[in-house]
Amino acid sequence: MRLLLTGGSGYLGQHLLALATEWDVLSTYHTRPFTPAHGAAIPLNLEDKAAVHAVVENFRPAVIVHTACSNRNADHIRAIVPAARHLAQAAHASGARLVHLSTDSIWNGEDAPYTDDSPPTPLNEYGRAKAEAETVVRALCPNAVIGRPSLIWGLGPIDHQTRWLVEGAHSGARVTLFTDEWRNPVYAPDLARAVLELAARPEITGTLNLVGAQPLNRWEFGTRLLNALKLPIPPNVVPLTIAESGLVRARNVTALAHRAKRELQTQLRGVDEVLRET
Template identity: 35%
Template structure:
């Protein structure tokens, strides 16, 4: 099987490439990937050209840009249109929920309160309209790819910012997420799947766990407030998977 992965230079795209047992061709935009194809997902002609060139058996769409509606929403529509007839897994986000009715299972209706959440909700609508057989995999904060870890290290060293004590999410390890997406790709599942970790923690608690895991001082992490409880109920999806969707308290153990 040949898999085309958009956002192939990102932390999730890199991990999919690392763990996949199949041939993976990465699409990238600004950060080159060896053997990859440069594609701006905002341009439908470029996406369609890449699909014609690579001739994939399946596509995993991970590309987004939090601050750009066109990349996140229109880009997803462009990929879905280009992927017609090809197995598609679209990676979505818990950001499309407001946090007013937690926990959220696959039947929950998006009610975004941020521009990024609205873009992700629009992306889902486009993908479902173009390809009802696609998998829409909603996930949460991704740990293990480096981005959150870099933030924690910077905050411990006195950098600007804070981690919220009342913003609850279900973080997932990047390896678990990559394996789960590949399993869903190979399965007969269609529609929405929730792929979050087993533990619901605040952003501040997550930062503390990362700090302890890396041998840093968790007490140096500044705390802030931004109330939001967005817990993904991933029970249904976990029953479909061999991959164990670990909680952060399981994979963020103290360093030796």
Template identity: 35%
Template sequence: MRLLVTGAAGLLGSEVLRLAEHEVVPTYHTEPVPGGVRMDVRRRDEVDEVLRMVRPDGIIHAAFRQSDWATTADGPANIVAAARGARLVFVSSDVVFGGRPAPYDEHEPPCPVTPYGAAKAAAETAIRAIDPSAVIARTSLIVGYDGRSSHERFVHALAAGQPGSLFTANVRCPVHVTDLATALLELLTSDFSGTAHVAGPEAANRLELGRLIAIRDGLDADALAESPGSPSEIRLDGERTQKLLSTRLRPVSEFLRPSRRP
């Protein structure tokens, strides 16, 4: 299989490249990737040209930009329109939901309350309409093992004395980048179509997550400031998806144990 990976310079895209056993063609927009092809997903003509050149059998679309509708919403529509039968796995987000105490399962329709969530929801709609056989993989907060994720960087900055706080009312289902990348590659070669929830099975608020990161990395967890923040509880119920996968999606309290690395 020839696999095209968008957003290959990012945390998730680079992990997919590291783990993939296929022939991989990485694409990037701003930060070059060795052996990669530059592609602006916002430009339909450029996407079409790159996909004609690469002729991938599969695509993992991980590129996004939270503050840019064109990248996050129009980009996936351009990808699926140019895919020409290539197997597509699109990485979506839990923020297609607005938040509530009860978990959201894979069958529930999006109800976003933020511009980024609305962009991801629009991308999901376009992909379902154009290619019902595609996989829409919703995930949550992605945590790495080398300090590259935004959550890890923020915790390190707070522990070093920079201003800021971690919200106790913001609850999500963190997932390890290796677990997520492995699951996406498994979904790529499966017969599954539709929506999958690829997030950790254990919920944590931002402060809890920050303390786990600090302890793992040998930082002072007590130095982390906290505040309630705006209430936002988004729990993804991934029980159905986990039954489809041989990849085990680990709980955050397990993969953030001190001195653990895949």
């Protein structure tokens, strides 16, 4: 079957391509051309409604997996809702299944642990855009499935946040890790398997938390990764509280993956379990 993958050049996209060997995949990218491990890749501006519809009409995918997203700057955040709208419209018009990736950043951290049914309570512009994108997808493509992952991490290759931590540890510059910001890090290969399982199972619709089984704060998570990479924790990597930083951040967006555990064969393992088994 044909699968259209947005964000194929991204971290999750690369893991999806490595596993999607039974699919005929067309990946899209915006600004970073790449040679996919599987299938073909084309440039596509997801804010261009006509271009999105043309790609879907020409490729005729059975499934659209939408991973493309960035919060690096205001322009990227502004693109989140139009991209979701155009893909949802195209999926509904063509009869394609839509697997839409959201985020745990839609919550403000005041009512953890969050369930699959917890409504968005965003704290920042990125969270508000992702929450609105969920609303748009539900309205325009009722049979879509929405997955809400937490921090996506991996070791082969390492994710960009782990790379930042490792480079910071080596540089000697001060690196702070919050002791009071809690998430459910999800291992990229596990998440990719779950997404592909959702792609192949159109009977699963609605919203699922796609989060790892183990809640950790940033300090616990970061020090575990350094240990796994056989790196000592240097004195420049230090614990910090959000209050000490002066930043406005969601403190606790830990979530429960009840539907994923009940309905998916894929296990979304916690960090310690992954590290024991790799």
